Amino acid sequence: MTGAASLGARAAPSTSKVEVDISHRYGPLVVHEELRFSVMENEFLCVSGPSGCGKTTLLDILAGILQPSEGQVLIDGRPVDPKRDRISFVFQEPSTLPWLNVWDNVATGLRIKKVATPVMRRKVDEIIEIVGLRDYETYYPHQISGGMKQRVAIARAFAIDADLILMDEPFVSLDQPTRERMQREVLHIWEHRRRTVVFVTHNLEEAVFLGDRVVVLSSKPARIVAEIDVPLARPRNPLSHEFTHIRATCADIMHTLGVRPPRNATIPKVTS
Amino acid sequence: MNGGPVKVSGDAGKRSARLAPAVSSALWNAAVLCAALAAWQLLTLVVNSRFLPGPVAIARAFVDLAVNGDTGGRTLWEHSVASVERVLVGFGIAVMLGVPLGLLMGLYGRVYANTRVVLEPFRFIPPIAWIPLAIIFFSGMTRFAFLIFLGAFFPVFTAALIGVRRVELIHRKVALVFGASKGWILAHIVVPTVLPDILGGMRVGLGAAWLTIVAAELAGGISLGLGRMMSNYAELVQVPQVIVGMILIGALGFLMNEVLLLAEKFLFRWRWQVTL
Numbered sequence A: 001m002t003g004a005a006s007l008g009a010r011a012a013p014s015t016s017k018v019e020v021d022i023s024h025r026y027g028p029l030v031v032h033e034e035l036r037f038s039v040m041e042n043e044f045l046c047v048s049g050p051s052g053c054g055k056t057t058l059l060d061i062l063a064g065i066l067q068p069s070e071g072q073v074l075i076d077g078r079p080v081d082p083k084r085d086r087i088s089f090v091f092q093e094p095s096t097l098p099w100l101n102v103w104d105n106v107a108t109g110l111r112i113k114k115v116a117t118p119v120m121r122r123k124v125d126e127i128i129e130i131v132g133l134r135d136y137e138t139y140y141p142h143q144i145s146g147g148m149k150q151r152v153a154i155a156r157a158f159a160i161d162a163d164l165i166l167m168d169e170p171f172v173s174l175d176q177p178t179r180e181r182m183q184r185e186v187l188h189i190w191e192h193r194r195r196t197v198v199f200v201t202h203n204l205e206e207a208v209f210l211g212d213r214v215v216v217l218s219s220k221p222a223r224i225v226a227e228i229d230v231p232l233a234r235p236r237n238p239l240s241h242e243f244t245h246i247r248a249t250c251a252d253i254m255h256t257l258g259v260r261p262p263r264n265a266t267i268p269k270v271t272s
Numbered sequence B: 001m002n003g004g005p006v007k008v009s010g011d012a013g014k015r016s017a018r019l020a021p022a023v024s025s026a027l028w029n030a031a032v033l034c035a036a037l038a039a040w041q042l043l044t045l046v047v048n049s050r051f052l053p054g055p056v057a058i059a060r061a062f063v064d065l066a067v068n069g070d071t072g073g074r075t076l077w078e079h080s081v082a083s084v085e086r087v088l089v090g091f092g093i094a095v096m097l098g099v100p101l102g103l104l105m106g107l108y109g110r111v112y113a114n115t116r117v118v119l120e121p122f123r124f125i126p127p128i129a130w131i132p133l134a135i136i137f138f139s140g141m142t143r144f145a146f147l148i149f150l151g152a153f154f155p156v157f158t159a160a161l162i163g164v165r166r167v168e169l170i171h172r173k174v175a176l177v178f179g180a181s182k183g184w185i186l187a188h189i190v191v192p193t194v195l196p197d198i199l200g201g202m203r204v205g206l207g208a209a210w211l212t213i214v215a216a217e218l219a220g221g222i223s224l225g226l227g228r229m230m231s232n233y234a235e236l237v238q239v240p241q242v243i244v245g246m247i248l249i250g251a252l253g254f255l256m257n258e259v260l261l262l263a264e265k266f267l268f269r270w271r272w273q274v275t276l
């Protein structure tokens, strides 16, 4: 964290917004064992790790829709509660509701949060414009492409002014230009109104481009094997020396993954 | 977006593309109907028996029944209204009880698992087998509503019960993350998912309702109803009038089915059509 603060790219994160201290198993399958970390207020945290290590499970627990076997998630010191906390979630799998058209899908969160109709209309129109679906408002999910469906899901998550945004590999189904545009858009929205983001990705370039910090998880049971600060000012240049250096560091760590770190091993903390 | 309004193929020129198949389907159905009637009339000319009346003789009987009424002076209209009324009341009660019960038992599997020993056997007792008891216990509308309810309840109930399993975990998650209540999830996730099944069940139930009403009306003790009318004319061995009743039952059932199909078309615009 020191690097981020010293570079002054943004206000120094002071309070921790999300505190995680959980163990979780599905029956005999231990997914998380004493997984502890916190996310600072307004921090953009990227999480990476091998497939099946429990990232989606972690986000479900963070969102308060899955009860961990042990421990809890605190948001601003209180146990997470999706009814009270404004949380949005961009799921890894397709999640549009097939019986609603694009516009109504995007409005879902605002409707559940009982936002007044004029405000809801404005917010939905605004975010649909941003994700580039203006001409498809009345289309049903089966009439649009997979990438467009994902953009609907992203718009739905950003339509409510969430305090905690959880994203589970949200851009994998998008083509390169659209993905880059969505990355910039997400950063733009986030910089416009700061909030806490936990972003899961396998793409290190993406993690280093977006995050204040990248957390790398081991395979099951998931533990934090590395924590990399990304103290670069935004907008970041993926071709710059610092950027490539941090990315290479992450790649090295990912390479040696699959090897479970011994208990109580010191977590390599890389700061450039 | 990149390139702007690139139209999804198949959706350009929506209107004309949608209307044409409907018109052609109507024309086809009309042609098939005419051909069937012509073939029938031809057959009666060949066979030439009092017990095999042709469409013309039946049309005559239809007009006579509609204008002058039957032997008791009751018109076709009165008979039809009586039957339709009974069907709608019994079917309505079946839907009003079958849908919520099916949803409840689908959502709380334990309720179904723990009560099915009482519930399920009823499904295998044909409503017609209830007629003797119904005659002893009930009279008038209550009797018919009861019997039709027995016929229509299970198709609707079972459709809702099974449909609940179709609700996808991810859709529930979408709602839960935003803090949706159980009621919201029921109304906005469960019901839209199950509704196509329920409408399918209603169409099956409607068939069962007509099956039951005619059988129940044949049983006697009443003077109105299409089944009653057919039974009377069968005793008099007047075949055309019996066939008029049969055709009317088919036509009324068909019309009700069309109403449900129309509702499906309107409600489920979001569904896609699979063709092989």
Ligand SMILES: Nc1ncnc2c1ncn2[C@@H]1O[C@H](COP(=O)(O)OP(=O)(O)OP(=O)(O)O)[C@@H](O)[C@H]1O
Pocket (backbone or CB within 6 Å): A026, A029, A031, A050, A051, A052, A053, A054, A055, A056, A057, A058, A092
């Ligand atoms: N509902 C469940 N019941 C039982 N096991 C589950 C359930 N959900 C997930 N798991 C198991 O938990 C482990 C972690 O799954 P999870 O979906 O969290 O992985 P992930 O890190 O998101 O993987 P990926 O990167 O492939 O998306 C997997 O081994 C999976 O089989």
Ligand SMILES: [Mg+2]
Pocket (backbone or CB within 6 Å): A055, A056, A057, A092, A168
């Ligand atoms: Mg996952």
